[in-house]
Amino acid sequence: MKLRNRTGNRKIDVNMTPMIDVVFQLLIFFLCTLKVIEPEGDFDISMPLGAPSAASVTEADLPPFKVRMESDAAGDLQTLFFNGTSLGGGDQALAKLNSEVFRAITALQAIGKEQQEKQEVEIDPDYNLHYRYIINAIGACSGRLGPNDIPVRYISRIKFAPRREP
Amino acid sequence: MKIKPTNTEIAEIDMTPMIDIVFQLITFFMVINNFDQNEADERVALPRDQLARTPEVVRKDAFVLNFGFDRDNKGQLLSETPYLFFGDERLSIDQVRPRLQQESQFYTAIGTSLEDVTVEIRADASVQSGMIQELIQMCQEDGIQFQRFALKATQQSVP
Numbered sequence: 001m002k003l004r005n006r007t008g009n010r011k012i013d014v015n016m017t018p019m020i021d022v023v024f025q026l027l028i029f030f031l032c033t034l035k036v037i038e039p040e041g042d043f044d045i046s047m048p049l050g051a052p053s054a055a056s057v058t059e060a061d062l063p064p065f066k067v068r069m070e071s072d073a074a075g076d077l078q079t080l081f082f083n084g085t086s087l088g089g090g091d092q093a094l095a096k097l098n099s100e101v102f103r104a105i106t107a108l109q110a111i112g113k114e115q116q117e118k119q120e121v122e123i124d125p126d127y128n129l130h131y132r133y134i135i136n137a138i139g140a141c142s143g144r145l146g147p148n149d150i151p152v153r154y155i156s157r158i159k160f161a162p163r164r165e166p
Numbered sequence: 167m168k169i170k171p172t173n174t175e176i177a178e179i180d181m182t183p184m185i186d187i188v189f190q191l192i193t194f195f196m197v198i199n200n201f202d203q204n205e206a207d208e209r210v211a212l213p214r215d216q217l218a219r220t221p222e223v224v225r226k227d228a229f230v231l232n233f234g235f236d237r238d239n240k241g242q243l244l245s246e247t248p249y250l251f252f253g254d255e256r257l258s259i260d261q262v263r264p265r266l267q268q269e270s271q272f273y274t275a276i277g278t279s280l281e282d283v284t285v286e287i288r289a290d291a292s293v294q295s296g297m298i299q300e301l302i303q304m305c306q307e308d309g310i311q312f313q314r315f316a317l318k319a320t321q322q323s324v325p
Contacts, residue, residue, distance in 0.1 A: 016181050023188050030195030038320045041218030042286065045315040047302055075294065127296030132213035134295045135319045139215035151217055163299040 043138045046120070046157045064120035064159070065104060067097065067137055071129035080137070094133075098140040105154050117156070124161035207251050210234035211241070213291035218319035227283045229269055229312070233301065234290035248293045250301075259297055263304060270310045284314040 068081035079086055080093040083104075087096040101121075108115045121141045125134055138158050146152040210232050232251040236244040249256040250265075257265060273283050285305055289298055298317075305312040 016185070020181070020185065020188075023185070023192065027188060027192050027195070030192060030199060034195060034199060039220070040212065040288075040318055041215075041220050041321045042316040042318045043215075043218065044221070045302070045317060047306065047313075047315055069295075075292070125295040125299075127294060129295045130291060131289050131293045131295050131298055132291035134298070135213040135215050135218070135291075135317060138317065139217040139319075142217050145216055151219060160299050160302065163296055163303065166294075166296060 043135070043142060043158065044156065045159060047159050062108075062115065062119065064122040065101065065141070065155070066161075067121060067123045067141065069123070069125040069129055069133060069137060071126040071133075073128075075128045075130040077129065077133045094136050094140045097137060098144055101141050101154050102144070116154075119155055120157040120159060121155050122159055122161050124164070127164050127166040207232035207234065207288065209237050209251060210288050210290050211237075211292075212288060212318055212320045214322040215319045216322045218321050221316070225284045227273065227278055228286050228316075229273075229283055230286045230288060231301065232288050233293055233298070234288075235292070248290060248297060259300060259304075262301075263307075263310075266305060266310045266312075270312065280311055281313050283312060284316050285312045286316045286318055288318040 066081070066083050068084075069077060070079045070081075072078040076089075077093065078089050080089065080097060081087065082097055082100045085100075087093040087100065105116055105119070108119060121138075123134060123137060123141075141155050141158060143151045143153040143155075211234065233248055234251065235246075235248055236256075238244055247258060249258055250262050252265065270280065273280060285302075287298065287301065302315055304310065305315070
């Protein structure tokens with residue numbers, strides 16, 4: 001029997017044009033739909049049910065750290081109080097709050113590591129204070145950035161005090 | 167004088183490297199594109215904080231509340247009243263209660279415990295904080311009873 005061996009070494013020419021067309025279409029689609037979104041993070045708020053009243057019983061043995069935030073008429077932070085002590089206003093106050101919380105936490109660690117985990121912070125803002133200050137205060141209470149951008153956690157239980165009337 | 171005839175043969179270009187690169191580019195843009203953040207509303211200008219990090223444990227169920235202002239294309243405020251945005255629908259804080267009840271009933275109906283549902287609040291940096299407290303309080307009322315809350319912020323890069 002005679003075997004055909006004609007297809008052996010022949011090069012097949014594939015027409016690439018349609019594929020390249022489609023591939024470019026795809027490329028342009030992805031280029032156009034690209035939206036640069038900054039990464040989002042969040043803070044957990046521990047607000048157990050039935051806790052809107054100030055006298056609620058919580059797991060913590062010690063009373064919560066109280067962060068009182070007073071605002072001016074425009075909604076900016078005027079005075080910040082940590083456990084009744086005034087820390088002033090503006091960004092400096094938030095930096096001070098961060099070091100005050102660190103001091104309080106170090107004192108707690110002497111009693112035991114568990115205490116630190118149970119410790120709560122209660123944030124008590126004026127009604128018209130802008131929300132950005134709340135986030136910054138929560139950030140200041142929850143920790144600081146350590147070397148290599150790794151956060152060092154101070155307190156993770158954060159709650160709100162009952163709402164103040166406007 | 168004798169003129170040489172021009173060569174009419176078609177030059178063949180090797181397409182392989184170009185296609186390689188183009189595929190690389192497509193893959194890059196596909197990966198970069200995050201389809202996840204569909205729920206992020208552009209009308210909300212989130213506050214920034216260095217400590218805001220993505221949660222270490224993936225949340226089972228999350229219910230996002232976008233709380234912001236009506237803005238024009240340039241990001242300027244159109245009104246002083248903040249609204250809760252649900253897609254094209256916008257509700258003021260006084261109108262949102264039935265909606266929250268509906269959501270809560272939905273989770274109960276599909277058999278998800280409300281303890282496992284996190285309410286993620288994406289609020290604008292300029293919203294009054296009393297309103298955020300009011301919103302959280304409303305989420306905890308009888309008949310709604312959400313229990314877990316998270317406040318969203320943009321991760322601020324370290325200078």
